[in-house]
Amino acid sequence: MAGSKGSKYFNVFLNYKFWLNTKTGDEILDKSMLQIFKDIEKEGSIQAAADKNNVSYRKVWGDIKKAEEILNFSIVEKKRGGKDGGATTLTTDGENMLSAFAELEKEFNKAIYKTAKKFFHSLNG
Amino acid sequence: MAGSKGSKYFNVFLNYKFWLNTKTGDEILDKSMLQIFKDIEKEGSIQAAADKNNVSYRKVWGDIKKAEEILNFSIVEKKRGGKDGGATTLTTDGENMLSAFAELEKEFNKAIYKTAKKFFHSLNG
DNA sequence: TACCGATATGTTTATATTTGCATATTGAAA
DNA sequence: TTTCAATATGCAAATATAAACATATCGGTA
Numbered sequence: 001m002a003g004s005k006g007s008k009y010f011n012v013f014l015n016y017k018f019w020l021n022t023k024t025g026d027e028i029l030d031k032s033m034l035q036i037f038k039d040i041e042k043e044g045s046i047q048a049a050a051d052k053n054n055v056s057y058r059k060v061w062g063d064i065k066k067a068e069e070i071l072n073f074s075i076v077e078k079k080r081g082g083k084d085g086g087a088t089t090l091t092t093d094g095e096n097m098l099s100a101f102a103e104l105e106k107e108f109n110k111a112i113y114k115t116a117k118k119f120f121h122s123l124n125g
Numbered sequence: 126m127a128g129s130k131g132s133k134y135f136n137v138f139l140n141y142k143f144w145l146n147t148k149t150g151d152e153i154l155d156k157s158m159l160q161i162f163k164d165i166e167k168e169g170s171i172q173a174a175a176d177k178n179n180v181s182y183r184k185v186w187g188d189i190k191k192a193e194e195i196l197n198f199s200i201v202e203k204k205r206g207g208k209d210g211g212a213t214t215l216t217t218d219g220e221n222m223l224s225a226f227a228e229l230e231k232e233f234n235k236a237i238y239k240t241a242k243k244f245f246h247s248l249n250g
Numbered sequence: 251t252a253c254c255g256a257t258a259t260g261t262t263t264a265t266a267t268t269t270g271c272a273t274a275t276t277g278a279a280a
Numbered sequence: 281t282t283t284c285a286a287t288a289t290g291c292a293a294a295t296a297t298a299a300a301c302a303t304a305t306c307g308g309t310a
Contacts, residue, residue: 081277085285111236206307210255
């Protein structure tokens with residue numbers, strides 16, 4: 001398996017990514033966006049979540065906007081003004097989708113682990 | 126499931142990709158590279174395979190070079206000169222890795238199909 | 251030995267993504 | 281009513297990635 005000694009493949013790892021996208025290929029939700037949304041939930045703001053993940057507020061804001069336009073429902077509820085300048089929380093729809101996606105991620109990890117193990121095993125004898 | 130009516134998610138599809146990469150994130154082999162290698166095998170040249178896949182020879186050549194450097198073995202054997210200008214074939218090591226990767230792809234597809242089905246089911250009731 | 255087409259590779263150009271910047275808006279609290 | 285920090289958004293600058301271009305090399309075969 002990757003990382004083990006005595007193999008041609010020891011310096012190689014299997015990686016994967018999955019995401020929701022539209023017919024036209026526009027990406028809506030992937031693992032990193034899931035993390036962003038989780039952080040929005042935890043931090044209460046897009047700004048904080050963006051900082052935490054080292055991406056620009058501009059990008060996150062745009063990504064969310066696009067996703068919501070395509071999905072045709074709100075993932076987050078954003079408020080402006082107030083003492084803290086504003087805040088963002090997840091909607092129920094958003095929460096549902098995200099928890100389903102998180103569940104999917106777990107399933108994927110399991111499936112991937114098994115097949116990857118087999119893959120490296122078949123290569124390395 | 127994606128594509129069905131009566132769902133908030135009807136216009137969204139689940140997609141995925143997987144690949145071999147190094148610790149530092151350099152990508153070595155993914156589905157599209159697998160296709161390139163298959164075409165190299167079939168066509169007998171990098172040039173032809175690149176054309177067939179609408180990517181530049183320059184890129185494919187560079188990708189192969191990088192992959193081989195990282196993997197530390199040759200995936201292809203390249204010849205220059207001669208009547209046809211040259212030719213490229215897969216090495217045994219290359220063939221082995223590629224068939225293992227192709228097998229992996231099949232396994233993935235199965236696993237993914239099952240989990241994806243469950244995902245959309247859980248979303249759309 | 252001249253020719254042809256593929257390999258080999260540096261360099262430049264084009265395209266796509268992100269970031270960064272600027273500026274406006276908002277509204278609770280001091 | 282001034283303040284503050286987050287949201288909202290257009291636009292320019294910076295990065296990353298790939299394509300295009302330009303040559304050089306190579307070696308069977310005509």
